[in-house]
Amino acid sequence: MNLTISLLLGTLFGTGLAISGMTDAAKVLNFLDLTGNWDASLAFVMGAGLCITVPSFYLIQRRQKPVLVGRFNLPTNNTIDLKLMLGSVIFGVGWGLYGYCPGPAISALVYFDWETALFVLSMAAGMYIAGKVNVGLTLVPVDSTE
């Protein structure tokens, strides 16, 4: 049951990624290139996504528990620290170099381009390496009432 739902939700997500244009690396780079021939359309992907998640997440989190499992499984870290910022900046550099973030990279495997497979493998390697490195410096402690 839960596995079927995961499969269906992944399918909905993947269809959305492909339709939105996020699996087109060149288009993503045109979106990030503000001073070039800017393609603003991809801003509507996150914009439209947030139109769904902001109100629905608010309502869903008022529930005692999710529909099919015993409890919510949510991140508990509320600290804006150097690790978060540094990691996100590094992710952005890779994204701006190539044009794929993780979701579209995995989705684009279906195009059977060897480069995409190499990208996804390198991504896994990068994640492995990240687990071996540690930085601990809190920049902004955030109130934990999130």
Next chain:
Amino acid sequence: MPADFINATLGGLMIGTSAALMLWLLGRITGISGIFWNAISDSLNHQFSGTAWRWFFIAGLVAGTLLAHQIFAFPVPAPRDAGPVLTILGGLLVGFGTRFGSGCTSGHGICGIGRLSSRSLAATCCFMASGIATTFVVRHLI
């Protein structure tokens, strides 16, 4: 051009709906980088049953993309064709950064901001800014 905006909006609505249903039904955040990495690391540690849902979600991602092109006859994008060096470098940075920064465009951008997490808002500002800066340097300065 207007078609691009409509497609982006439709795609964004589908992505947001998927994330909302995930939280409502299974109580989880739809962060692709986390799903991908935990699927791999759990499997390497022989913990298959707890992580099977992640593999199913990943299979769905690929199947959904196939569906979009098959059913909606959506044109397949041109290959990036960046060469092996840039591909490996890009992949390493995206992988390292998303694990180090605990999330990517979906986990922080769509879901984290969706639940009004200041941590995710900070992360999203960081990767958007560095993505824009990197593209600027590559396309206009080098």
